[in-house]
Amino acid sequence: MTKLLYLHEPSVLHNLSRRYGINEIYTYTGNILIAVNPFKGLPELYDVEVMEKYKGAAIGKLSPHVFAIADIAYRAMIDEGKSNSILVSGESGAGKTETTKMLMRYLAHLGGNNASEGRSVEQQVLESNPVLEAFGNAKTVRNNNSSRFGKFVEIQFNEHGRISGAAIRTYLLERSRVCQISDPERNYHCFYLLCAAPQEEIEKYKLGNPSSFHYLNQSNCYDLVGVNDAREYLTTRRAMDTVGISKEDQEAIFRVVAAILHLGNINFAKEEEADSSALKDESSQFHLQMTAELLMCDPHSLEGAICQRIMITPEEIIKKSLNPHDAAVNRDGLAKTIYSRLFEWLVAKINVSIGQDPNSTCLIGVLDIYGFESFKTNSFEQFCINFTNEKLQQHFNQHVFKMDQQEYVKEEIDWSYIEFIDNQDILDLIEKKTGGIIALLDEACMFPKSTHETFAQKLYQTFKDHKRFIKPKLTRADFTIVHYAGEVQYQSDLFLDKNKDYVVPEHRELLSASRCSFVSGLFRSPTEENAKPSKFSAIGSRLENAKPSKFSSIGSRFKGVLEAIRIKCSGYPTHMTFSEFLQRFGMLAPEILRGDYEERVACKWIFEKMELTGHQLGKTKVFLRSGQGAELDAHRARVLRNSAAVIQRHAKARSDRKSFTLQRQASVHIQSHWRGKRARKLYKEKREDAAAVKIQRNLRRQLATRSYNGIRFSAVTLQSGLRAMAARSEFRSREQNKAATALQAYWRSHKAVSDYKKLKEASVVSQCSMSERIAEEETMNLNMEEEETDDLELSYDELREKLEELKFHLLSEKQLRVRYKSALFSIV
Numbered sequence: 132m133t134k135l136l137y138l139h140e141p142s143v144l145h146n147l148s149r150r151y152g153i154n155e156i157y158t159y160t161g162n163i164l165i166a167v168n169p170f171k172g173l174p175e176l177y178d179v180e181v182m183e184k185y186k187g188a189a190i191g192k193l194s195p196h197v198f199a200i201a202d203i204a205y206r207a208m209i210d211e212g213k214s215n216s217i218l219v220s221g222e223s224g225a226g227k228t229e230t231t232k233m234l235m236r237y238l239a240h241l242g243g244n245n246a247s248e249g250r251s252v253e254q255q256v257l258e259s260n261p262v263l264e265a266f267g268n269a270k271t272v273r274n275n276n277s278s279r280f281g282k283f284v285e286i287q288f289n290e291h292g293r294i295s296g297a298a299i300r301t302y303l304l305e306r307s308r309v310c311q312i313s314d315p316e317r318n319y320h321c322f323y324l325l326c327a328a329p330q331e332e333i334e335k336y337k338l339g340n341p342s343s344f345h346y347l348n349q350s351n352c353y354d355l356v357g358v359n360d361a362r363e364y365l366t367t368r369r370a371m372d373t374v375g376i377s378k379e380d381q382e383a384i385f386r387v388v389a390a391i392l393h394l395g396n397i398n399f400a401k402e403e404e405a406d407s408s409a410l411k412d413e414s415s416q417f418h419l420q421m422t423a424e425l426l427m428c429d430p431h432s433l434e435g436a437i438c439q440r441i442m443i444t445p446e447e448i449i450k451k452s453l454n455p456h457d458a459a460v461n462r463d464g465l466a467k468t469i470y471s472r473l474f475e476w477l478v479a480k481i482n483v484s485i486g487q488d489p490n491s492t493c494l495i496g497v498l499d500i501y502g503f504e505s506f507k508t509n510s511f512e513q514f515c516i517n518f519t520n521e522k523l524q525q526h527f528n529q530h531v532f533k534m535d536q537q538e539y540v541k542e543e544i545d546w547s548y549i550e551f552i553d554n555q556d557i558l559d560l561i562e563k564k565t566g567g568i569i570a571l572l573d574e575a576c577m578f579p580k581s582t583h584e585t586f587a588q589k590l591y592q593t594f595k596d597h598k599r600f601i602k603p604k605l606t607r608a609d610f611t612i613v614h615y616a617g618e619v620q621y622q623s624d625l626f627l628d629k630n631k632d633y634v635v636p637e638h639r640e641l642l643s644a645s646r647c648s649f650v651s652g653l654f655r656s657p658t659e660e661n662a663k664p665s666k667f668s669a670i671g672s673r674l675e676n677a678k679p680s681k682f683s684s685i686g687s688r689f690k691g692v693l694e695a696i697r698i699k700c701s702g703y704p705t706h707m708t709f710s711e712f713l714q715r716f717g718m719l720a721p722e723i724l725r726g727d728y729e730e731r732v733a734c735k736w737i738f739e740k741m742e743l744t745g746h747q748l749g750k751t752k753v754f755l756r757s758g759q760g761a762e763l764d765a766h767r768a769r770v771l772r773n774s775a776a777v778i779q780r781h782a783k784a785r786s787d788r789k790s791f792t793l794q795r796q797a798s799v800h801i802q803s804h805w806r807g808k809r810a811r812k813l814y815k816e817k818r819e820d821a822a823a824v825k826i827q828r829n830l831r832r833q834l835a836t837r838s839y840n841g842i843r844f845s846a847v848t849l850q851s852g853l854r855a856m857a858a859r860s861e862f863r864s865r866e867q868n869k870a871a872t873a874l875q876a877y878w879r880s881h882k883a884v885s886d887y888k889k890l891k892e893a894s895v896v897s898q899c900s901m902s903e904r905i906a907e908e909e910t911m912n913l914n915m916e917e918e919e920t921d922d923l924e925l926s927y928d929e930l931r932e933k934l935e936e937l938k939f940h941l942l943s944e945k946q947l948r949v950r951y952k953s954a955l956f957s958i959v
C-alpha cells in the first residue's frame with residue numbers, strides 16, 4: 132500500500148478490492164496488515180505447508196499474510212529477547228477472532244511443544260474457546276457469533292522459545308446484553324443452549340421455551356441458522372470437562388444461568404405507598420421463588436434486595452423502597468452483576484487450567500478488540516469501545532510519530548513538520564482526571580439524584596467550547612464526539628446505569644450468604660472485599676488499563692489506515708543509535724569495521740556502499756525512511772545467508788570428511804570381514820567341491836571297480852561256463868565219439884556179426900550148396916567110382932572143424948555186445 136502512486140481513499144479501496152478479487156485477502160501497509168474478511172473458507176491459505184513457507188521468511192518476500200506478522204513478532208522476541216504484542220482490531224464481523232486463532236496456530240507451530248505430556252498449552256487455549264464463546268458470544272446484526280468482550284491472549288515462552296504457559300484476559304464484556312437485546316439480535320448463547328438442554332435439566336430448572344423469558348423475548352430471534360442449540364449445549368459441557376470444570380461446578384454454572392432467566396421474569400407493581408413496589412403477580416412470585424431456590428438464598432432477602440435500597444448517611448442508615456421502574460433497574464443490575472461475575476469466574480478457571488509459567492522470559496500478546504463503532508444508537512458500550520480505539524490510535528501516534536518528531540529535534544536532523552491527526556485533545560476530553568467526560572460520569576453516578584439529563588446538561592456546560600464536542604440540535608441528552616475516525620452521536624440515557632459496575636452492597640450481602648458455595652464464591656474476590664462500599668470501580672475509568680506494550684496492528688478503521696500509510700511514508704519510522712546500527716549492519720562493510728573509524732563516519736560509509744539515500748544521520752542516531760530498514764535487512768540477510776553458507780559448507784565438509792573417514796574405516800572393516808567371510812566361504816565351498824569331486828571319484832572308482840568285478844566275474848563265469856560248456860561239449864563229443872566208436876565198434880561188430888551171420892548163412896548156404904554139390908558130386912562120384920566115398924567122409928570132419936571156428940567167432944560177438952552196452956551207458 133505504501134508504494135501506491137496516489138494515496139487516497141479510492142486508490143486504497145481499489146487496491147484492496149483488486150487483491151480481494153484474486154483471493155489475496157491480506158495487504159501490507161508498512162508493518163500493518165489489512166485483512167479483508169473473505170466470508171468463505173480458504174483452507175489452502177492456512178495449512179501447515181504455508182506455515183512452513185513463512186517460517187523465518189523475510190517480510191515482503193512472500194505474499195502478505197497473518198503468519199508473516201506472527202513470524203515477525205516471534206523472531207523479534209527471540210532475537211531481542213523482548214515481549215511483543217499484536218493488535219487485532221476491526222469492526223464486528225471483520226474477522227478478528229478468526230485472525231487471532233490463526234495467529235495462535237502459527238505461534239503454536241513455531242513454538243509449540245510435542246505435547247508428550249498430555250495436552251499442549253496452545254491446544255488448551257484453543258479448547259477453551261467453546262466455553263468462552265458460549266458465555267461471551269452472541270448473535271448480532273453483523274455476526275452470528277460475535278464476541279461481546281475484548282480479549283488479550285498472552286502466550287508465554289521459555290528461554291528456548293517454546294510455549295510454556297498462557298493467560299487469557301478479557302475486557303469490556305457487554306453486560307447490558309444480559310437484560311436488554313434488540314431485534315434481530317440474541318442474548319448470550321448460553322441461555323438458549325440451556326433452554327435446549329436435556330428434558331431432566333429443563334424440569335430441574337423449571338425452564339421452557341426461550342420466548343417465555345423476558346431477557347430473551349425482547350427480540351424475535353431465537354434460533355441461529357445452521358446451529359443446533361441442543362448439540363451446542365453438549366459441546367459446551369464437553370469443553371467444560373476439558374477445561375477442568377468439575378461436574379458440580381458445571382451444575383452450579385447452569386443453575387446460575389437459569390436463575391438469571393427467572394430473575395428477569397420478576398415484575399413489579401406500584402404499592403399504595405408512594406415510591407414503593409411489590410411483586411406484580413403470582414407468576415412473579417413463582418419466578419422469585421425459583422430464583423431464590425436456584426441461587427440458594429432466602430426469597431425474602433432476595434425480594435428486599437431488589438425492591439429496596441439502603442442509603443447510608445452520616446447520621447443514619449435509611450432503607451428506601453424503590454418504585455417499580457427502579458426496582459426493575461435494580462433487578463437488571465443484579466442479573467448483570469451475577470452474569471459478569473460468572474464470566475470472570477470462567478475466565479479465571481480457564482487460566483488456572485491452562486497454567487502460567489512464572490519463569491517465562493518473554494511473551495507474545497494478541498489483543499483482539501473491537502474497532503471503532505458508530506451505529507444509529509450509540510450507548511455507553513460504543514463510548515467505551517471508541518475510547519479504547521482512541522487510546523490505541525494515540526499509542527500508534529506516539530510510537531510512530533510523536534516520539535519520532537521529538538527525537539528529530541533532539542538529534543538535530545533535517546526534517547519538515549508533518550501534519551498528523553493528533554487525538555490527544557479527544558483523549559483529554561474523555562479521560563482528563565478533572566473535568567473529563569468519564570470523571571463527570573463517575574461524579575454523576577455518586578449522586579443519587581443525578582439523571583442522564585442532569586449528566587448531559589453538565590457535559591453541554593463544561594464542553595460548550597470544545598472543538599471535539601458537539602451538542603446535537605433537538606436532543607436533550609445526546610452528545611457528539613468528533614473522534615479521530617469521525618463523529619459519533621451518543622445517547623446518554625443509560626450511561627449512568629451502565630457505568631455503575633459496583634456491586635450493590637445488598638446484592639453482595641444476599642449472594643455471599645448463599646448456601647451454594649459456588650454462588651457465594653462469586654462474590655468473594657479479594658479486591659471486592661477491600662473496596663469501600665460507597666466507592667465503585669466505574670467501567671469507564673477501568674478502561675485506561677487497556678494498553679498493549681508495543682504496537683504492531685492488523686487492520687484499523689479505514690481513516691486510520693490512510694493516516695497510517697501517510698505517516699509511514701512521510702517520517703523516519705526506524706531509528707537506532709550508531710552503535711546499534713553498526714552492530715546490526717556493520718557486516719555489510721567489514722572493511723570499515725576493521726578500520727578504526729568514528730561511528731558516525733562508519734555509518735555514513737555503509738549507506739554510501741549500499742547506495743541508500745533519503746536517510747538522516749543525527750547526533751547519536753541513524754534515521755531510516757520507511758522500507759530502508761527492510762532493504763538493509765535484506766542485504767544483511769544476504770550476507771548472513773552467504774556467511775552461513777560458507778560456515779555450513781565448512782562445517783558440512785568437516786563433518787562429511789569425518790563421517791567419510793568413519794564410513795571408509797567402517798567399510799574397510801566391513802569389507803575385510805566380508806572378504807574373510809567370503810574367503811572362508813569360498814574355501815569351504817572349495818573344500819566341499821573337492822570333497823565332492825573326491826567322493827565322486829571314489830564313487831566312480833567304486834562303481835568302476837564294482838562293474839569291473841562284475842564284468843570280470845561275469846567273464847570268468849562266462850569263461851568257466853564256456854569252458855565248462857566246452858569241456859562238457861568236448862566231453863560229450865568225446866563220449867559221443869566214444870559212443871560213436873563203441874557204436875561203430877558195436878555197429879561194426881554187429882555188422883561183423885551180421886556179416887558173419889550172413890557169411891555164415893552164406894557159408895552155410897554155400898556150404899550146403901557146396902555140400903549138396905559135393906554130395907551130388909560125391910553121389911555122382913560114388914555113383915561113378917566106389918573108392919571116392921572114403922574122401923567124402925573126411926571132408927565132413929573138416930567142415931565140422933570149421934563150424935567150431937565159427938562158434939568161436941560167435942562167442943566174441945557176445946563180448947562185443949557187452950562192450951557196446953557199457954559204452955552206451957557212459958554216454959548217457
Ligand SMILES: Nc1ncnc2c1ncn2[C@@H]1O[C@H](COP(=O)(O)OP(=O)(O)OP(=O)(O)O)[C@@H](O)[C@H]1O
Nearest residue numbers: 168170171172223224225226227228229274277278
Ligand atoms: N480469514 C477468514 N477466512 C474465512 N472466513 C473468515 C475469516 N475471517 C473471518 N471469517 C468469517 O467471518 C465470520 C466473523 O468473523 P469473526 O467472528 O472473527 O469476526 P470478529 O471480528 O471477531 O467479530 P466480533 O467483533 O463480532 O466478534 C467468521 O465466523 C467467519 O465465518
